[in-house]
Amino acid sequence: xxxxxxxxxxxxxxxAMKQINPDVVAAYPITPQxxxxxxFSSFVSNGQVDTEFVTVESEHSAMSATIGASAAGAxxxxxxxxxxxxxxxxxxxxxxxxxLPIVFxxxxxxxxxxxxIHCDHSDAMGIKDAGVIQLFCxxxxxxxxxxxxxxxxxxxPDVLLPVSVNLDGFITSHALDVLEVLDDETVKNFVGTYxxxxxxxDAENPVTMGTLDLYDFYFEHKRQQVAAxxxxxxxxxxxxxxxxxxxxxxxxxxxxxxxxxxxxxxVVLNSAAxxxxxxxxxxxxxxxxxGVLKPRVFRPFPFEAIQDALKGVKAVAVLDRAETFSxxxxxxxxxxxxxxxxxxxxxxxxxxxxxxxGRDLRLEDVEKVYDDLANIIKTxxxxxxxxxxxxxx
Amino acid sequence: MTPFxxxxxxxxxxxxxxxxxxxxxxxxxxxxxxxxxxxxYETGDWRTIRPVWNKDRCIHCLICWRYCPDASIIAxxxxxxxxxxxxxxxxxxxxxxCPVHAIDMFSEDEMDRQKEAKRNEE
Ligand code: SF4
Ligand code: SF4
Numbered sequence: 001x002x003x004x005x006x007x008x009x010x011x012x013x014x015x016a017m018k019q020i021n022p023d024v025v026a027a028y029p030i031t032p033q034x035x036x037x038x039x040f041s042s043f044v045s046n047g048q049v050d051t052e053f054v055t056v057e058s059e060h061s062a063m064s065a066t067i068g069a070s071a072a073g074a075x076x077x078x079x080x081x082x083x084x085x086x087x088x089x090x091x092x093x094x095x096x097x098x099x100l101p102i103v104f105x106x107x108x109x110x111x112x113x114x115x116x117i118h119c120d121h122s123d124a125m126g127i128k129d130a131g132v133i134q135l136f137c138x139x140x141x142x143x144x145x146x147x148x149x150x151x152x153x154x155x156x157p158d159v160l161l162p163v164s165v166n167l168d169g170f171i172t173s174h175a176l177d178v179l180e181v182l183d184d185e186t187v188k189n190f191v192g193t194y195x196x197x198x199x200x201x202d203a204e205n206p207v208t209m210g211t212l213d214l215y216d217f218y219f220e221h222k223r224q225q226v227a228a229x230x231x232x233x234x235x236x237x238x239x240x241x242x243x244x245x246x247x248x249x250x251x252x253x254x255x256x257x258x259x260x261x262x263x264x265x266x267v268v269l270n271s272a273a274x275x276x277x278x279x280x281x282x283x284x285x286x287x288x289x290x291g292v293l294k295p296r297v298f299r300p301f302p303f304e305a306i307q308d309a310l311k312g313v314k315a316v317a318v319l320d321r322a323e324t325f326s327x328x329x330x331x332x333x334x335x336x337x338x339x340x341x342x343x344x345x346x347x348x349x350x351x352x353x354x355x356x357x358g359r360d361l362r363l364e365d366v367e368k369v370y371d372d373l374a375n376i377i378k379t380x381x382x383x384x385x386x387x388x389x390x391x392x393x
Numbered sequence: 394m395t396p397f398x399x400x401x402x403x404x405x406x407x408x409x410x411x412x413x414x415x416x417x418x419x420x421x422x423x424x425x426x427x428x429x430x431x432x433x434y435e436t437g438d439w440r441t442i443r444p445v446w447n448k449d450r451c452i453h454c455l456i457c458w459r460y461c462p463d464a465s466i467i468a469x470x471x472x473x474x475x476x477x478x479x480x481x482x483x484x485x486x487x488x489x490x491c492p493v494h495a496i497d498m499f500s501e502d503e504m505d506r507q508k509e510a511k512r513n514e515e
Contacts, residue, residue, distance in 0.1 A: 209422065211425055216412075220419045224416055224419070
């Protein structure tokens with residue numbers, strides 16, 4: 001039965017968590033994530049879930065307690081944003097290297113300073129090399145759907161890695177959206193009962209976790225994490241197909257929008273992809289061959305799918321909502337450009353850093369990007385690799 | 394050859410880990426599936442000073458046994474027996490707490506040099 005509701009992105013995430021009914025949630029409030037754990041804690045106090053809710057004194061402890069719970073054998077979650085994720089940083093590496101299938105929404109927000117509470121992806125990009133699977137959500141519907149799928153992806157025996165579910169702070173987290181939620185039973189059956197293969201509370205089969213590794217085997221264990229990331233690509237697609245069967249909504253590694261015959265493409269994560277799609281619709285009416293590629297997964301980086309989707313285009317603009325200060329543009333630019341480097345078609349790839357600290361991406365901005373791309377195709381040259389969109393210049 | 398800790402070449406090896414394992418064979422996340430396995434990890438080679446027992450002075454009070462942080466004093470039948478030099482890291486606590494000064498600490502370097510000198514003499 002279709003069940004449409006009008007809720008915010010944060011409510012959608014909390015709703016998904018309610019239906020997943022994890023064993024343990026340890027969390028600390030931080031804007032703009034606060035609502036997620038606040039709403040979820042009311043589910044706990046109302047007895048709508050039987051989750052053990054651990055109120056901790058910081059995000060470092062939130063991730064630590066989640067790691068402890070997960071290692072003990074529980075299906076465990078936390079949630080965070082911005083500075084909170086930065087404070088968790090050390091423990092995020094522990095979670096991924098211990099191969100714990102922790103799911104944690106990250107409501108994207110700029111990292112200070114200057115102090116800022118609004119959306120950009122500098123928090124998420126800070127853990128892009130931490131061995132965590134990163135799903136990105138265009139809107140509240142995707143936030144809800146990705147949360148549910150994240151559990152299955154994380155717990156798959158070939159994967160066993162933490163999964164972070166990213167949604168744009170305030171833009172997605174606080175705006176009211178109409179979305180479809182599944183009924184409790186369907187979600188319950190989809191996520192299933194968590195049966196960890198090995199866990200600390202298994203008295204019959206003692207196990208030591210978090211061992212000292214030094215140069216003996218540290219390298220080998222990192223290689224295992226890479227293999228898990230590699231395996232995750234297939235698992236993400238499989239889980240996406242299964243999810244489509246119960247929801248009717250399609251999920252893969254990327255979302256290719258009108259790219260089949262496109263000459264120009266914009267690559268962009270999260271909510272800005274929605275704006276870009278709107279612009280594409282308008283430009284298509286004018287006869288321009290334009291498209292949007294929205295990576296749903298940023299880690300593991302789905303470079304094969306991206307190569308495949310972009311191999312026919314002539315010029316690509318990668319929109320990054322984060323800086324790297326490398327002076328060579330944003331983090332996604334580097335990855336997309338590398339992915340396209342070996343294609344023979346000589347695709348021009350340029351970068352636009354946009355929306356830092358919550359600055360709006362206006363439709364005119366996206367139009368300008370397509371304008372620039374058209375120019376690049378016409379002249380055969382891209383004068384500047386790195387551009388700033390919506391900046392006072 | 395891939396470098397690995399000297400420990401793998403010494404004491405008993407754990408069931409979980411062997412030095413010839415490649416990344417696909419090694420246990421996930423370095424998990425160890427054997428209880429009490431710290432015993433097989435020999436920390437004695439960290440030692441720079443070594444406790445040496447003076448049999449004649451010892452009154453077998455076993456205060457040293459209680460204080461040793463590495464459980465490296467072996468007592469048999471309620472009496473001081475020996476040091477477990479594979480795990481004794483040479484902190485000197487035992488020598489410090491012994492009420493009758495029956496434990497002396499010697500430099501490992503010095504002992505090595507003496508041994509060397511003795512070998513050269515022969
Ligand atoms: S503390 Fe000294 S006297 Fe007592 S058992 Fe140990 S070595 Fe012997
Ligand atoms: S030196 Fe330290 S570790 Fe060694 S036996 Fe004495 S107390 Fe134990």
